[in-house]
Amino acid sequence: MTNPYAPPQAVVADVVDPAAGIELADRGTRLGAALLDGVIVFAMVYLPFLLSAMVGGQGAAWLAIIAAGIGLIAWLFFTVKFLGENGQSIGKKACKIKILRTDGSEVSISRVFIGRNLVNSLLGIIPLYALIDPLFIFGNARRCVHDHIADTIVVKA
Secondary structure, three states, X not given: XXXXXXXXXXXXXXXXXXXXXXXXXXXXXXXXXXXXXHHHHHHHHHHHHHHHHHHOOOOHHHHHHHHHHHHHHHXXXXXXXXXXXXXXXXXXXXXXXXXXXXXXXXXXXXXXXXXXXXXXXXXXXXXXXXXXXXXXXXXXXXXXXXXXXXXXXXEEO
8 A cells, every 4th residue: 555645756867877887986086186187287377477486587477477378378278188088187187087978978178168167166256165066076976066067977987
């Protein structure tokens, strides 16, 4: 006999079926890739800026801006290249993980930049959002808020 007072039952499948042969990336691996990406941005953009500012005499500000600009262009080139080829940032490529759509299809570079980066950056003005976003990774789906926004998952490559 069916209980008329039982809550409704539903099957929700918002993450790729494990039977499809796609395995979600570990939380620690995602953290490592994010930290590595941060170190790479620092080394390619901020470090040249700081070194140029410290060693330069007069006109050091322009030298620092130019050095940082060259580093930024180089970083953007490689990041866009890797993301466009296979959904990986430099850090994700090194950690052997990549971004896919939740249905398992390849992710477009526009989805990555708009959904995962631009919208997420704009939401960063909300107090405590920068803390809440990565905490979502501790859910069963292992997806941060920016993954939900962009309809993406991070998987082992």
